[in-house]
Amino acid sequence: MTYYIIVIGCQMNVADSERLAAYLESNGYTLALDENKADVVIITTCGVKQSAEDRAYGIVNQLKKKNKKATIVITGCLSERPDVKRRLKGQVDIWLPTIQMETLLEQIKKSRPSDAKIDPRNYLKIAPKYQSTFTAYVPIGNGCNNFCSYCAVPYARGREVYRPAGEIVKEVKDLLGRGFKEIVLLAQNVNSYKSGTVDFPKLLEKVNALPGNFWLRLFSSHPKDMSGALIKTMAKCDKLCEHVHLAVQSGDDKILQAMNRKYTSAHFQDLIVKIRKAMAKRSVPVAITTDVIVGFPGEGKKEFKNTLKLFKDVKFDLAYVSKYSPRFGTVASKMKDDVPLVEKKLREQELGALLKKTALANNKSYLHKTVDVLLEGRNRHGQLYGKTRTYKFVTLEDSKKIGDDLIGQIVKIKINQVREFALEGKLV
Numbered sequence: 079m080t081y082y083i084i085v086i087g088c089q090m091n092v093a094d095s096e097r098l099a100a101y102l103e104s105n106g107y108t109l110a111l112d113e114n115k116a117d118v119v120i121i122t123t124c125g126v127k128q129s130a131e132d133r134a135y136g137i138v139n140q141l142k143k144k145n146k147k148a149t150i151v152i153t154g155c156l157s158e159r160p161d162v163k164r165r166l167k168g169q170v171d172i173w174l175p176t177i178q179m180e181t182l183l184e185q186i187k188k189s190r191p192s193d194a195k196i197d198p199r200n201y202l203k204i205a206p207k208y209q210s211t212f213t214a215y216v217p218i219g220n221g222c223n224n225f226c227s228y229c230a231v232p233y234a235r236g237r238e239v240y241r242p243a244g245e246i247v248k249e250v251k252d253l254l255g256r257g258f259k260e261i262v263l264l265a266q267n268v269n270s271y272k273s274g275t276v277d278f279p280k281l282l283e284k285v286n287a288l289p290g291n292f293w294l295r296l297f298s299s300h301p302k303d304m305s306g307a308l309i310k311t312m313a314k315c316d317k318l319c320e321h322v323h324l325a326v327q328s329g330d331d332k333i334l335q336a337m338n339r340k341y342t343s344a345h346f347q348d349l350i351v352k353i354r355k356a357m358a359k360r361s362v363p364v365a366i367t368t369d370v371i372v373g374f375p376g377e378g379k380k381e382f383k384n385t386l387k388l389f390k391d392v393k394f395d396l397a398y399v400s401k402y403s404p405r406f407g408t409v410a411s412k413m414k415d416d417v418p419l420v421e422k423k424l425r426e427q428e429l430g431a432l433l434k435k436t437a438l439a440n441n442k443s444y445l446h447k448t449v450d451v452l453l454e455g456r457n458r459h460g461q462l463y464g465k466t467r468t469y470k471f472v473t474l475e476d477s478k479k480i481g482d483d484l485i486g487q488i489v490k491i492k493i494n495q496v497r498e499f500a501l502e503g504k505l506v
Contacts, residue, residue: 081107082116086133087124089297090264091154093215094176095122096206098153103207105183113137114145118186120174125155125230128403131162138169149186153179155234161406176235177201177220198239212452212486213260214253218246218281222266224300226327227338227409228371228402231266238267243276247284254290259452259488261285262295269296269303279311286315291488293452293467294318298325302340304349313356319467320360322353325369329388330381333374338409343388350392363443365395365468372429373402373422375413382425389429393436395468396499399426434498441470441496448492448506453484464489472501480505 081102083095098120099109110116121137124130134156141150153174156162163173172185179201202217219240222232250261263285265271271278285294294317301324312318324346328334331342350366357364370385389397401422404411451472453464462477462484472491474480495502 079107079117080110080115081118081120082110082113083120083122084113084137085122086130087122087126087154089215089262090217090220090266091122091124092209093206093217093264094154094179094201095120096208096215097201097204098122098179098182100207101179101182101204113141113148116145116148118149118151119145120151120153123152123154123156125159125234125405127400131156134162135165138166142169151182155231158234159230159406179204198236199241202241203245210486212258213262213454214258215262215264216246216249216253217241217264218268218271219265223270224267224302224340225338225409227336227413228374228405230405230408233407235266238265238270240265240271240273242273243281243284246281247288250285251288254288254292258292259486260293260295262297264297267298267300267303269299269305269308279305279308282308282311282315282318286317292317293488295321295469296323298323301326301346301349304353306352309349309352309356312353313359319469320357320362320364321367321467321469322364323367323369324349324353326388326392327369327371328374328377328381329370329385330377331384333377333381336376336410336413337371337374343384347388347391362447362449362466362468363440365440365470366392367396367398367469368392368394369398369400370429371400371402372425373417373419375402375410375416377402377417386428386432389432389436393440394433395437395440395470397429397433399429399433401426437498438496441498441501444470444493444501445496446493448490449501449503450488451491452488453486455485456482466501470501471499472503475502475504477505 085091085095113119119141121134123134149171151172151174152170153176157173157175177196177198208214221236221238223238225232269278271281326346327337329343354364404415449466451464451466453462457463460478462474464472490506491503492506493501493503
């Protein structure tokens with residue numbers, strides 16, 4: 079029997095799919111060449127944006143045409159949505175909530191899944207089949223307690239549960255022993271981690287203390303839980319990369335309150351000041367990236383201008399801008415979606431234009447500097463590329479003649495050209 083997994087969405091979905099692949103292979107399945115040749119096709123879905131949801135619908139429709147005999151499995155954030163089940167009725171064979179991963183074989187065999195109560199942490203104990211040999215995603219927990227009014231994740235993944243610190247540290251230690259260079263700690267909200275007496279700052283210290291030359295990253299952090307103690311710990315952890323992703327979502331307090339974000343624009347900006355100050359002694363300035371939603375219900379021109387002002391003040395390195403779309407079952411889905419799509423697009427473009435200016439200004443500080451880069455592969459032009467500790471994309475000049483043995487290695491590159499969202503340089 080063969081399987082194929084299609085992943086849509088975030089790094090957490092990638093990590094879940096790696097565990098699912100390992101589970102299937104431990105039970106005799108082999109990876110198919112593509113989805114149209116597999117006996118079982120699993121789609122790890124994302125429900126954060128309408129575009130991600132629509133992509134899942136398109137994939138299922140194509141599969142039903144090109145691989146009629148396949149068992150189609152929907153897992154991830156859409157796996158328990160009643161409206162999605164209605165829309166795909168008769169097209170999907172198995173609806174698999176992520177925490178029920180280990181019941182998949184029973185369901186494929188058409189036998190009744192176990193009635194035993196499933197611990198939502200159990201599937202995280204599965205040793206994954208890592209897609210990379212140098213970057214590893216390590217989930218530290220699952221679920222979310224925040225209930226932002228626009229977000230369906232708490233309904234899809236359930237309440238927050240976290241893995242024991244010892245289990246996480248052991249996984250990272252094993253990865254380092256296998257030569258991994260980059261460790262990414264994942265959760266819907268990493269900085270609310272708690273297991274026994276270990277909170278997130280203590281977990282960071284434990285992982286940072288492991289021997290080896292490796293980079294440590296975090297996704298994702300919530301501003302309301304970014305404490306002073308955590309900022310101090312981040313500054314002390316030398317293996318932690320100089321990159322903080324902190325989703326602001328809006329620069330207007332009225333909209334933030336309607337989103338149920340539990341902080342103000344001023345509080346967010348104060349956090350950025352503290353983070354930059356705490357990490358000021360690093361060899362490179364800390365990069366700040368964010369997520370923002372435009373066109374949330376009630377966002378008039380005045381409210382959007384406050385988001386523009388925040389962007390001007392903070393000077394983000396990168397921002398993922400999303401046009402608001404109602405998510406089934408959320409509080410915001412009951413609000414009037416009163417910003418026309420045309421206006422949402424215009425606001426997206428305006429933020430994008432401003433972001434290009436701040437990103438380019440930030441990147442100019444790299445010109446003629448030598449930075450560490452973890453090389454990840456080759457682009458379509460045959461050039462090697464990778465990322466800096468600050469999550470900057472870097473292309474290596476004149477690299478067509480350089481062998482692939484450098485992929486997965488941390489090298490030094492002197493930057494001689496900068497763009498808004500990319501750097502270019504030569505191997506030192």
